[in-house]
Amino acid sequence: MQKFDIFVLFAVFQEMMGPVLWVLLFVALAGLSAAGFVLWHEGGLSSSRLLTSELIGLAGGFGALALMAWVTVSGFTDAGGPVDWLLIGVIWGTGLAGTTILAYGVLGLIKVAGDALA
Amino acid sequence: MHRDDNHPADGPFVLNRRQILGWGTSGAALALMGGLTAPFARAQEGPVNTKARIVIAGAGAAGLSAAAQLSRRLNGATITLVDARKAHYYQPGFTLVAAGLKPKTYTVSSTAKYVPQGVEWIEEQVAEFDPEANMVVTQTGRKIPYDYLIVASGLALDYAAIEGMDVGRIGRDGLGSHYHGPDAASATWQALSTFADTGGVGLFLRPATEMKCAGAPLKYTFIADDVLRTRGTRGKAEIHYAAQNNALFSVPIVSEKVRMLFRDRDINAHYDHVMKAIDLGRKVATFKTPGGDQEIPYDFINVVPPMRAVPAVRDSALAWQEGPFAADGWIEVDKASLRHRRFPNIWAVGDTAGVPKGKTAASVKWQVPVAVEHLVATVADRPCTAAYNGYTSCPMITRLGRAMLVEFDYDNNLLPSFPGVVAPLEELWVTWVMKTIALKPTYVAMIRGQA
Ligand SMILES: Cc1cc2nc3c(=O)[nH]c(=O)nc-3n(C[C@H](O)[C@H](O)[C@H](O)COP(=O)(O)OP(=O)(O)OC[C@H]3O[C@@H](n4cnc5c(N)ncnc54)[C@H](O)[C@@H]3O)c2cc1C
Numbered sequence: 100m101q102k103f104d105i106f107v108l109f110a111v112f113q114e115m116m117g118p119v120l121w122v123l124l125f126v127a128l129a130g131l132s133a134a135g136f137v138l139w140h141e142g143g144l145s146s147s148r149l150l151t152s153e154l155i156g157l158a159g160g161f162g163a164l165a166l167m168a169w170v171t172v173s174g175f176t177d178a179g180g181p182v183d184w185l186l187i188g189v190i191w192g193t194g195l196a197g198t199t200i201l202a203y204g205v206l207g208l209i210k211v212a213g214d215a216l217a
Numbered sequence: 218m219h220r221d222d223n224h225p226a227d228g229p230f231v232l233n234r235r236q237i238l239g240w241g242t243s244g245a246a247l248a249l250m251g252g253l254t255a256p257f258a259r260a261q262e263g264p265v266n267t268k269a270r271i272v273i274a275g276a277g278a279a280g281l282s283a284a285a286q287l288s289r290r291l292n293g294a295t296i297t298l299v300d301a302r303k304a305h306y307y308q309p310g311f312t313l314v315a316a317g318l319k320p321k322t323y324t325v326s327s328t329a330k331y332v333p334q335g336v337e338w339i340e341e342q343v344a345e346f347d348p349e350a351n352m353v354v355t356q357t358g359r360k361i362p363y364d365y366l367i368v369a370s371g372l373a374l375d376y377a378a379i380e381g382m383d384v385g386r387i388g389r390d391g392l393g394s395h396y397h398g399p400d401a402a403s404a405t406w407q408a409l410s411t412f413a414d415t416g417g418v419g420l421f422l423r424p425a426t427e428m429k430c431a432g433a434p435l436k437y438t439f440i441a442d443d444v445l446r447t448r449g450t451r452g453k454a455e456i457h458y459a460a461q462n463n464a465l466f467s468v469p470i471v472s473e474k475v476r477m478l479f480r481d482r483d484i485n486a487h488y489d490h491v492m493k494a495i496d497l498g499r500k501v502a503t504f505k506t507p508g509g510d511q512e513i514p515y516d517f518i519n520v521v522p523p524m525r526a527v528p529a530v531r532d533s534a535l536a537w538q539e540g541p542f543a544a545d546g547w548i549e550v551d552k553a554s555l556r557h558r559r560f561p562n563i564w565a566v567g568d569t570a571g572v573p574k575g576k577t578a579a580s581v582k583w584q585v586p587v588a589v590e591h592l593v594a595t596v597a598d599r600p601c602t603a604a605y606n607g608y609t610s611c612p613m614i615t616r617l618g619r620a621m622l623v624e625f626d627y628d629n630n631l632l633p634s635f636p637g638v639v640a641p642l643e644e645l646w647v648t649w650v651m652k653t654i655a656l657k658p659t660y661v662a663m664i665r666g667q668a
Contacts, residue, residue: 110667114658171653172318173646177618182638183646 127197133204140211148210152202159198160191264292265597272353272363274343276300278308278578278664279567280369281331282585285666287367288333290593296335297361299353300370301342303328305664306399307657309578312433314402315395315519316440316617317410318653321403331664343370346533348560365562365592368548370530372429372568372576375523380494380503382520391417391500394520395437408517413444416453417516420502424523425461425491426545429568429576432611432623434458434521435465435475441517442482443616456483457513459490459504467574468629471613474642478615487513495520526569535563537571547571552627553604555588562595564588572607573627579610582663608632612652620648 112120138144167190168174178184271287273280276298284298310324332338341355352362374396376382387394388404391412395402412419421438423431438458445451458465458479465479465486466472479486490504490511501514524545530536531546535557538549548565549558552572557563566584568576575584587605594601607627614620622639624632633641639648662668 107662107668110662110665111655111658114661115655167650171650173618173649173653175646177646177649179619179644179646180640182635186647186650 126201130197130201130204133208134200135204137204137207137211141207145207148203148206149199152199152206153195155202156195156197156199159202160195162198163190163194264290265593266292267294267596269364269596270295270362271297271365271367271592272361273298273367273369274300274346274353275368275370275567275569276302276328276332276338277305277369277371277567278660279371279581279585280367281305281328281333281664282581282666283367283369283566283589284336285331285333285664286585286589287592288336289666290589291596294596296337297363298332298336298338299341299343299355299361300328300338301340301356303340305331307660309430309652309656309660311395311399311402312436312440312614313653314399315393315405315409315437316444316614317406318617321399323657324399324402331661333666343529346529346535348534348557348563351562363562365595366564367588367592368530368535368563368565368569369567370527370569372524373527375426375525376520378523379492379520381497382495382522383497386497390497391515391517392497392520393517394522396433396521405519409441409444409519412454412517413441413448413450415516416445416450417455418514419445419454419456420459420513420515420518421457422459422490422492422502422504422519423461423521426523426525427542427547427576428521428524430611431467431576432613434519436614436620437519438484439478439482439613439615440617441519442484447617455485457485457487457515459487459492459513461489461491463488468623468625468631470629470631471623471625471642474621475613478644492520524568526571530569535560535565542571552607553587554591554601555584555605556591564592572605574607574609574625575605577609577611578660578663579624580605580608582668583608612648612656614649614652615644618649619644619646620652621645622648622651 164187175187178187271294273284280298280300284296287296305326305328307324310319313319314321314324339355341357341359343353344356345354347354352360354360376384384397386392387397387401388407391408393405393408395405419441421434423434438456442456445454464472465475476486489507492502493505494503500516501512502518504511504513525531526536526546526548530548535548536546537543548569548571550556550565550570550572551558555564555566555570557565566588567581584605587603590603591601610624612620613623621642621644623641624634626632631641639645659668
């Protein structure tokens with residue numbers, strides 16, 4: 100052993116976020132399931148909805164950055180080296196991807212629900 | 218975690234670098250606390266059955282962490298923590314409180330919250346260590362016998378050694394001392410903030426003794442510089458840093474880097490200056506120097522007092538009897554196994570251990586599994602090769618928003634967790650991010666025995 104241990108990482112994340120960790124995991128799972136369900140239900144990607152979701156996702160990326168800046172009482176002007184820009188990119192990318200998938204799933208579900216009611 | 222192959226003690230701790238990168242910041246955060254590895258506890262198959270009585274003196278970072286790991290590793294043992302302090306202090310947070318970034322409550326929780334199930338906690342101080350009789354005696358005279366003892370009593374801040382110092386006045390008249398505790402850290406911020414509005418002479422220093430987190434006095438100097446710049450009063454201020462010897466940090470390469478940063482920030486370094494007295498009314502500090510006593514007037518001062526083993530340890534047979542650690546009573550342990558050199562059923566972990574380097578919470582993360590492993594191996598009557606290599610880590614804040622991740626061992630080698638990615642002597646935001654959001658959760662996971 101004495102190799103990297105996933106439980107250590109999980110324990111740290113749990114200390115860091117408390118119940119928010121579970122909420123985030125739930126939201127991520129719900130978003131993925133919703134998007135997966137919509138894809139399966141519609142039998143393919145809706146390019147117009149994807150575009151809308153990506154636009155919402157862009158805002159999500161910046162939202163993730165703003166959240167990080169707030170939590171760390173710092174900002175991007177503090178970036179001092181390539182690894183900082185990498186981190187900023189990763190945070191933005193994660194916010195963008197997460198929000199896009201979530202938005203696609205939610206918008207799709209609204210459409211599916213609307214069709215069912217119509 | 219990547220380790221230099223020249224360090225046999227690090228051998229078992231190898232972690233594929235690509236794995237680390239995959240985990241990004243959270244992995245890096247663990248590095249701040251001394252590694253991505255699981256404690257030895259998870260290495261072993263099942264707990265060892267024993268009726269051994271184990272006493273842990275001190276329920277701070279090291280004591281709680283040891284209690285958590287031992288209670289998992291041993292079945293049937295009686296584990297007793299002895300510590301009168303009800304509050305638990307997350308001390309690395311004092312720096313952020315004194316920087317005005319966190320409230321003092323950020324650093325305070327309760328010891329009870331972390332005492333593992335099945336471990337008894339006696340809410341008293343150890344007044345006397347009696348290693349010949351295998352027992353400790355508490356302040357009320359209660360005798361607690363043991364088969365094995367772990368001493369984790371931290372250290373004592375010796376403010377009394379500075380003539381004229383009055384901790385009751387921290388926060389007033391430009392007197393700061395963020396080491397003293399949560400209230401003092403907060404009061405130090407008030408004093409610094411007042412100073413930053415007006416400018417004047419800011420005086421920073423460190424003691425000549427061993428000390429916990431030797432980077433913290435430097436960090437605070439950089440923070441003060443940054444606060445002044447943000448307020449637009451840096452031009453009206455002088456910043457002085459008094460080093461106790463001819464270096465700014467014990468690791469030469471880090472010392473050089475700090476020297477360059479000081480030059481860049483216009484911070485004046487004074488070498489071989491050891492603070493001995495303070496006149497709080499006149500606002501003058503007196504330093505012992507090779508050329509005789511020297512007075513330096515200040516408008517703001519951050520007093521970092523001499524640090525020694527706590528009196529019960531200092532006055533006991535556990536302390537080094539000779540050598541560099543004898544004067545301040547640090548415990549005489551082998552620097553690799555952390556086992557007492559004269560009393561083989563005793564280990565010392567954390568700040569109280571008489572070893573070079575290693576007085577940080579990050580070191581605790583590496584020391585405790587080694588001591589625990591040796592103790593368990595002794596109980597189970599099997600050999601043990603676990604060794605602590607002096608790993609010490611310090612996220613050196615160089616301005617608000619940036620820090621350098623400085624990690625090193627007994628031999629002053631740098632031990633970068635992310636070679637080529639997070640450069641050890643580079644001022645980075647990623648290191649600041651780790652310090653502000655991930656260090657405390659990692660610390661808490663450690664004292665719970667989970668990291
Ligand atoms: C301002 C500041 C900044 C720091 N920054 C960092 C950082 O950035 N990174 C880092 O890794 N580390 C940092 N540290 C250092 C870190 O906090 C300590 O190294 C760590 O807490 C040591 O753990 P310990 O268990 O040895 O001591 P402590 O956590 O201090 O615990 C000692 C315990 O022993 C108890 N005790 C004392 N005497 C007795 C007795 N006679 N009987 C029984 N119990 C007793 C005390 O009540 C206390 O609970 C910093 C410290 C300070 C003060």
